[in-house]
Amino acid sequence: MNTIKPICLSLLSALVLAGCGAQKLPNYKSITQITAPVNVTKKQPLTETQLKRWSHYDIIKDTVPGMSVDRAYAELLKNRKSEKVIVGIVDSGVDIEHEDLKSVVWTNPKEIPGNGIDDDKNGFIDDIHGWNFLGDITKEHLEYERIIKDKTLVDGATYQEAKKLYDKKIADAQTEKNYYATLITQLTNADESLQKQLGKEIYTANDLEAIESKDTLIQKSKNVMQRMLSYGMPIADLKKEIQTQIETKDELLKQENLAVDYRKVLGDNPNDITDVVYGNNNVIGPDKKEALHGTHVAGIVAQVRNNTIGGDGIANNVEILTVRAVPDGDEYDKDIALAIRYAVDNGAKVINGSFGKAFSPHKNWVFDAIKYAAKKDVLIIHAAGNDAKNIDFYDNFPNDSEDRKTEISDNLITVGALNFEYGENIVARFSNIGKINVDVFAPGVKIYASTPENTYKFLQGTSMAAPNVAGVAALIRSYYPKLSASQVKHILMESGVVIDKDVVVGGKLNDVRPFNELSKTGKMVNAYNAILMANKMAKK
Numbered sequence: 001m002n003t004i005k006p007i008c009l010s011l012l013s014a015l016v017l018a019g020c021g022a023q024k025l026p027n028y029k030s031i032t033q034i035t036a037p038v039n040v041t042k043k044q045p046l047t048e049t050q051l052k053r054w055s056h057y058d059i060i061k062d063t064v065p066g067m068s069v070d071r072a073y074a075e076l077l078k079n080r081k082s083e084k085v086i087v088g089i090v091d092s093g094v095d096i097e098h099e100d101l102k103s104v105v106w107t108n109p110k111e112i113p114g115n116g117i118d119d120d121k122n123g124f125i126d127d128i129h130g131w132n133f134l135g136d137i138t139k140e141h142l143e144y145e146r147i148i149k150d151k152t153l154v155d156g157a158t159y160q161e162a163k164k165l166y167d168k169k170i171a172d173a174q175t176e177k178n179y180y181a182t183l184i185t186q187l188t189n190a191d192e193s194l195q196k197q198l199g200k201e202i203y204t205a206n207d208l209e210a211i212e213s214k215d216t217l218i219q220k221s222k223n224v225m226q227r228m229l230s231y232g233m234p235i236a237d238l239k240k241e242i243q244t245q246i247e248t249k250d251e252l253l254k255q256e257n258l259a260v261d262y263r264k265v266l267g268d269n270p271n272d273i274t275d276v277v278y279g280n281n282n283v284i285g286p287d288k289k290e291a292l293h294g295t296h297v298a299g300i301v302a303q304v305r306n307n308t309i310g311g312d313g314i315a316n317n318v319e320i321l322t323v324r325a326v327p328d329g330d331e332y333d334k335d336i337a338l339a340i341r342y343a344v345d346n347g348a349k350v351i352n353g354s355f356g357k358a359f360s361p362h363k364n365w366v367f368d369a370i371k372y373a374a375k376k377d378v379l380i381i382h383a384a385g386n387d388a389k390n391i392d393f394y395d396n397f398p399n400d401s402e403d404r405k406t407e408i409s410d411n412l413i414t415v416g417a418l419n420f421e422y423g424e425n426i427v428a429r430f431s432n433i434g435k436i437n438v439d440v441f442a443p444g445v446k447i448y449a450s451t452p453e454n455t456y457k458f459l460q461g462t463s464m465a466a467p468n469v470a471g472v473a474a475l476i477r478s479y480y481p482k483l484s485a486s487q488v489k490h491i492l493m494e495s496g497v498v499i500d501k502d503v504v505v506g507g508k509l510n511d512v513r514p515f516n517e518l519s520k521t522g523k524m525v526n527a528y529n530a531i532l533m534a535n536k537m538a539k540k
Helices: 011-018 069-077 143-149 156-198 205-210 216-229 235-254 262-266 288-302 333-345 363-375 462-479 485-494 527-539
Strands: 085-091 130-132 318-324 348-353 379-383 412-418 440-443 447-451 455-459 502-505 508-514
Touching: 069 462, 069 527, 085 288, 085 333, 085 462, 130 333, 143 156, 156 216, 156 235, 205 216, 216 235, 288 318, 288 447, 288 455, 288 462, 318 333, 318 462, 333 348, 333 363, 348 462, 363 379, 363 485, 379 462, 379 485, 412 462, 412 485, 440 462, 447 462, 462 485, 462 527, 485 527
Parallel strands: 085 318, 085 348, 130 318, 348 379, 379 412, 412 440
Antiparallel strands: 447 455, 502 508
16 A cells, blocks of 8 residues: 655744744744645545635645645645736637726736827727737637648648548547537436435535435436435536537538638738737727637736635735637637747736647747747646546647657646546546646646636636646746746745646546656645645745
8 A cells, every 4th residue: 555644834933933933934944845645535525615626625634635825825825925927828819808807917018008109009990908919709610620621731640640530520529519418418418317306406426325226227326326415516507518519519520610710810820930010909809708718817816815805826925817719619829829929928927738639730930939938938838638648648739848758948838637526536637648748736626716797606627727837837926026927837846746646537437547657747736736846946
């Protein structure tokens, strides 16, 4: 059996903390880092209120694999001053009018609103809160679709790979559509049976576990619903997601949209990196509801803490700079490269990228932008992807390596996703892995944050894990502004909590591996430990 020493405050550190007056700071030297305890088990399931902030919780005090954010604020950062940090959100757009975000939105100090003049002479007129490189575009083709439309974008081998994938997608579309149609029928029928059995419309996983009926239909319904609930989404949201998948397969089967040129309305040449002035200053996008993903990501980083509205962000002294560059479909390399440069040029010290794709015809443009960010001391946090694949062997762009082995710079960190269960199911079933190309893991299942029009939702994905880490990175850069992007990257990686367990990979019960084989560090990010290490490094 694997054993890990449980960690707690030493007697000396406890005395130091207990004796601190209102204006005194903790004696960091006497505080011990957090490590994962042996065989911790959550005796009671998390309530919805607890789930809303589980990523802030502590593995010792709360017995869930959170990032010890609340504990870091309470024990290490109380009464300390910090500097404001700008965090770039390269995404689908952000509802900057949201009640829990509008006070943390970045405003360009060099631009006069609404005068139609490029006051700061950066090429972008009235870029008050960022820039929208997509203009009024919401949908886009996947990259492999663009490649088979124009084979000159890539070499012959890459074209054949894209064509093979496209042909397979078409062949699989009907099968998958049928599967989702069956799934939604099973879900609906099971839900109706269980509501009748339990005598209530809303029920929990505990309610299902308590059912002991020998009725075959009830047992089948119970099994179906337990599997559905394991996805970490409310049943209503799951139904919507399944219906969306059915509609997506219908679109693919029609094959009509392949001829559509979504990009035409922008008027730029997506294959010319020197053609940089296009889009507009509407960072929300043409339809506020389409900014769901970006608004959620921004909220994870920066929702106002302790204001009793919605959820809490990880960082308490940040501004969100929005760069809209990620459509419903695959992003263009040009847009991502320019978005990174825009965020860098306008003062971002951390950039979050919760997007990815399997093909990248102009990946060198993005590599150059990442290197540019490195020269300007900017840290980039990127999601590992949600395909349950090993990205040491499968491409997931953008990345920081041309050969999946050697990093082009030391300012990008790739993040896998964790579930809220500390045990064999701690790794999210969808998360990509990679001993070389995934650096760390962070909370990414049932993450509660802002969504458009003053709403809040639970969402999941490595898209949610990345901004959790971006928030911790911003926290470090805020309280220790002299530390470089590279230093912060290594603090995040080295200070994480080791998970010395065998875990289920890809949701497959027959695929169980040591957690330390799934990423470079074998660790989950921990804000408490990161502050301790940052403090030590800053003093050096």
